[in-house]
Amino acid sequence: MKLLPVLSALLLFLCQPNGMASTIIRTAAQEASEPKFITINQQGKPAIGGICVDIMRALEKVDPDLKFVGDQTWQPRVRIDVGMKAGNIDAFCGAQRIERNTSQYHFLDTVLFTVSYLLAVRADDDIDIQNWDDIRQLGNKGVILALHGFGIVDILEKIGGLKIDSGATSSLSNLNKLMAGRGRFYCHRSPGIRLSIQQAGLENKVRLLARPQLSEKFYMGLSKTLPADQTKRINNALLSLENSGELRRIFEKYQE
Known part of the structure; x- marks a missing residue:
């Protein structure tokens, strides 16, 4: 097999949606924020679930190119803010539109839950x-x-x-x-x-x-340095979840 056709085929594959690398969105699980993030048992091992984890998994289903990472690591809210400022965190699920947040996050318009x-x-x-x-x-x-x-x-x-x-x-x-x-x-x-x-x-x-x-309404807060195309992908996926009623169904799962 000649090398040039192989390289051409590989390049063509990488240019297709299924061959593209995932768009990694870095986040964290906020401590003491139940039921946004809760401790669960998954296949006999401790894991992190909750409203926000369910929303992120749903976003990944709507847009398979999106991949949220870090939602299985607990962090206090203050450290999440530091991580956002330092460029180590791209998204914070369940943020309120208060002055302290709007000064550092880009807010998507879709309401996650109230x-x-x-x-x-x-x-x-x-x-x-x-x-x-x-x-x-x-x-x-x-x-x-x-x-x-x-x-x-x-x-x-x-x-x-x-x-x-x-x-x-x-x-x-x-x-x-x-x-x-x-x-x-x-x-x-x-x-x-x-x-x-x-x-x-x-x-x-x-x-x-x-x-x-x-x-109070809660939103998806994104880093202001997140590339516009990634922000658009998340925004479009959230709109899809809202229009399908999935956001409401996720929230209702955690009603007391």
């Missing part, structure tokens, strides 16, 4: 709260616990006049602080907060308030 933020209190606390002003008037007796580096901290700060403690990096830590009286409220998203309470074994010791609530 959540409600709820307030948890100790079950023996008979406080009746109607709005944020009621909490504001509590002063130091109305400390709200939140997770370090999470968007809800920015949102609560923007409301103004609230006492916020965002030192903890996990729901378990904040629930323990709540039980110890080191905060009056714990603000976290639903779905997510009920599962955290259950996993902490505090179903009978913590209750959720009906008011006030916050509703």
